[in-house]
Amino acid sequence: MSFExxxxxxxxxxxxxxxxxxxxxxxxxxxxxxxxxxLEQAGGAQRAATIIKEGGLQASTLCxxxxxxxxxxxxxxxxxxxxxxxxxxxxxIGANNLIMVVGGLPSAAHLLGGAGDRQDKDIVGARDRxxxxxxxxxxxAIDHGVCLVLEPLHPMxxxxxxxxxxxxxxxxMATAYPAEAVGVVVDTFHVFWDPQLQQQIQRAGxxxxxxxxxxxxxxxxxxSNALQSRGMMGDGHVDFSSISRWVAQTGYRxxxxxxxxxxxxxxxxxxxxxxxxxxxxxxxxxPHLEQAAGIQSASAIN
Amino acid sequence: MSFExxxxxxxxxxxxxxxxxxxxxxxxxxxxxxxxxxLEQAGGAQRAATIIKEGGLQASTLCxxxxxxxxxxxxxxxxxxxxxxxxxxxxxIGANNLIMVVGGLPSAAHLLGGAGDRQDKDIVGARDRxxxxxxxxxxxAIDHGVCLVLEPLHPMxxxxxxxxxxxxxxxxMATAYPAEAVGVVVDTFHVFWDPQLQQQIQRAGxxxxxxxxxxxxxxxxxxSNALQSRGMMGDGHVDFSSISRWVAQTGYRxxxxxxxxxxxxxxxxxxxxxxxxxxxxxxxxxPHLEQAAGIQSASAIN
Numbered sequence: 001m002s003f004e005x006x007x008x009x010x011x012x013x014x015x016x017x018x019x020x021x022x023x024x025x026x027x028x029x030x031x032x033x034x035x036x037x038x039l040e041q042a043g044g045a046q047r048a049a050t051i052i053k054e055g056g057l058q059a060s061t062l063c064x065x066x067x068x069x070x071x072x073x074x075x076x077x078x079x080x081x082x083x084x085x086x087x088x089x090x091x092x093i094g095a096n097n098l099i100m101v102v103g104g105l106p107s108a109a110h111l112l113g114g115a116g117d118r119q120d121k122d123i124v125g126a127r128d129r130x131x132x133x134x135x136x137x138x139x140x141a142i143d144h145g146v147c148l149v150l151e152p153l154h155p156m157x158x159x160x161x162x163x164x165x166x167x168x169x170x171x172x173m174a175t176a177y178p179a180e181a182v183g184v185v186v187d188t189f190h191v192f193w194d195p196q197l198q199q200q201i202q203r204a205g206x207x208x209x210x211x212x213x214x215x216x217x218x219x220x221x222x223x224s225n226a227l228q229s230r231g232m233m234g235d236g237h238v239d240f241s242s243i244s245r246w247v248a249q250t251g252y253r254x255x256x257x258x259x260x261x262x263x264x265x266x267x268x269x270x271x272x273x274x275x276x277x278x279x280x281x282x283x284x285x286x287p288h289l290e291q292a293a294g295i296q297s298a299s300a301i302n
Numbered sequence: 303m304s305f306e307x308x309x310x311x312x313x314x315x316x317x318x319x320x321x322x323x324x325x326x327x328x329x330x331x332x333x334x335x336x337x338x339x340x341l342e343q344a345g346g347a348q349r350a351a352t353i354i355k356e357g358g359l360q361a362s363t364l365c366x367x368x369x370x371x372x373x374x375x376x377x378x379x380x381x382x383x384x385x386x387x388x389x390x391x392x393x394x395i396g397a398n399n400l401i402m403v404v405g406g407l408p409s410a411a412h413l414l415g416g417a418g419d420r421q422d423k424d425i426v427g428a429r430d431r432x433x434x435x436x437x438x439x440x441x442x443a444i445d446h447g448v449c450l451v452l453e454p455l456h457p458m459x460x461x462x463x464x465x466x467x468x469x470x471x472x473x474x475m476a477t478a479y480p481a482e483a484v485g486v487v488v489d490t491f492h493v494f495w496d497p498q499l500q501q502q503i504q505r506a507g508x509x510x511x512x513x514x515x516x517x518x519x520x521x522x523x524x525x526s527n528a529l530q531s532r533g534m535m536g537d538g539h540v541d542f543s544s545i546s547r548w549v550a551q552t553g554y555r556x557x558x559x560x561x562x563x564x565x566x567x568x569x570x571x572x573x574x575x576x577x578x579x580x581x582x583x584x585x586x587x588x589p590h591l592e593q594a595a596g597i598q599s600a601s602a603i604n
Binding site: 111124127156164169192220221226 | 456471540
């Protein structure tokens with residue numbers, strides 16, 4: 001069945017992998033997108049793979065690789081090593097997709113605990129370093145059957161987290177590599193504002209690089225910790241009907257992953273979160289995906 | 303003389319127009335970009351024009367028109383009326399440029415005190431309403447010799463303030479109108495992250511629509527009131543050398559306006575703010591503008 005719902009474990013940060021798998025299964029989900037620290041906590045990728053499989057789920061993505069913008073050769077080497085390990089972990093848990101948050105400016109690295117260089121604000125140079133790092137990682141990704149999925153982040157994170165800000169830019173960067181090795185993700189929070197969104201989603205489809213569809217809402221006012229501004233679908237300002245239609249029109253039929261960083265939602269009972277997720281997906285997202293895909297659905301378009 | 307510094311009065315919110323003009327003149331500035339409420343407070347645009355002229359300054363811009371995305375015909379009419387008045391005010395104070403913040407989604411209008419429609423999240427439709435409103439306003443702007451200067455805002459404000467998020471999108475929207483009637487502004491805070499920035503600044507130059515260069519920094523972490531995240535040049539993550547070079551390479555030789563919304567800077571002594579502004583402009587911005595313009599300068603490139 002198409003368009004199955006997936007729980008990104010960032011949505012339920014108080015659960016370990018076992019608990020997250022069980023909660024997702026209780027809610028009737030088929031997929032899970034774990035963050036790497038849950039694999040480590042579970043005793044490694046092999047053990048994590050067993051937990052996911054025994055829970056009756058499949059891994060939709062592994063979050064995350066990236067942070068490839070360091071200037072020092074030592075920091076760059078450490079980042080490459082970490083990404084190589086992430087590729088192997090993704091393969092081990094059966095996730096075809098390693099989500100890549102490419103990293104920010106050296107001037108902002110200290111904000112995330114890195115060394116960086118507070119004077120280096122050269123965003124063009126930082127993007128070049130990402131491209132050079134991808135050159136290093138793509139052969140290993142191909143060997144492992146893992147797609148490096150470039151995630152354009154909302155421009156409010158351009159300085160500290162990702163110098164990749166639009167889907168078009170991600171596709172431009174991906175062009176140098178085979179489509180099975182480097183893809184892109186549409187995350188509604190990050191891209192809903194983009195005037196080129198429809199056109200670039202179409203392009204991602206034509207270029208066979210649309211690897212993942214992640215959903216959550218864009219809440220206002222922006223949370224005091226800007227990372228936590230992601231909202232439950234329907235609570236914010238994202239037009240899920242249009243974006244979901246555009247995604248399905250490309251032929252995308254993969255899992256739809258819900259990733260919500262939000263203080264209130266993250267603190268509440270996980271079953272409540274999963275049930276709300278499922279209801280909002282069924283009412284606000286799935287009908288538009290199915291209509292665009294020409295699938296007869298039990299759910300009506302609102 | 304080229305590249306003269308201008309004080310946008312948003313930087314000194316505790317000063318009335320008279321005080322702002324005097325402070326700018328004391329700091330050796332030649333231009334001021336007032337907000338409309340200061341004109342009203344001063345007794346109207348004619349009186350404001352006198353204050354600016356007697357203070358020995360010129361108006362670089364008037365801030366601001368826009369907010370053209372309302373759905374109800376009454377709210378749309380009120381917005382058009384307000385913009386018509388703003389055009390007349392801009393002409394009266396001798397500002398060639400009326401800065402246009404085009405407005406956000408109906409779903410977010412209540413956040414700024416408007417009526418709106420909490421279910422209407424159609425960003426494509428909102429952009430269409432902006433274009434239709436421009437059709438109405440352009441003839442009056444031409445009559446008054448005022449340029450409607452479209453301001454792409456940072457995408458973090460796409461939902462509540464401006465469905466215009468990139469310079470490329472602003473230029474696309476401007477295409478339907480004469481260059482003297484509809485221009486664009488490069489505001490470093492709003493566009494520094496844009497992967498197409500260099501190319502779109504060049505395009506703005508070719509199309510003769512680069513009407514204003516506004517500067518301030520992008521601070522992190524984002525302020526709890528996201529509007530107040532604008533920083534003094536050098537305090538954040540904007541690469542002023544590259545952007546200033548690109549702007550000057552288009553042939554732009556107009557005023558450079560400093561607009562900083564920042565709780566700490568807005569609360570401090572205005573003379574201190576103006577002196578810091580002038581120093582940072584002289585060290586971080588002007589040398590790159592002058593180098594790209596081929597102007598011999600007393601200041602060295604750092």
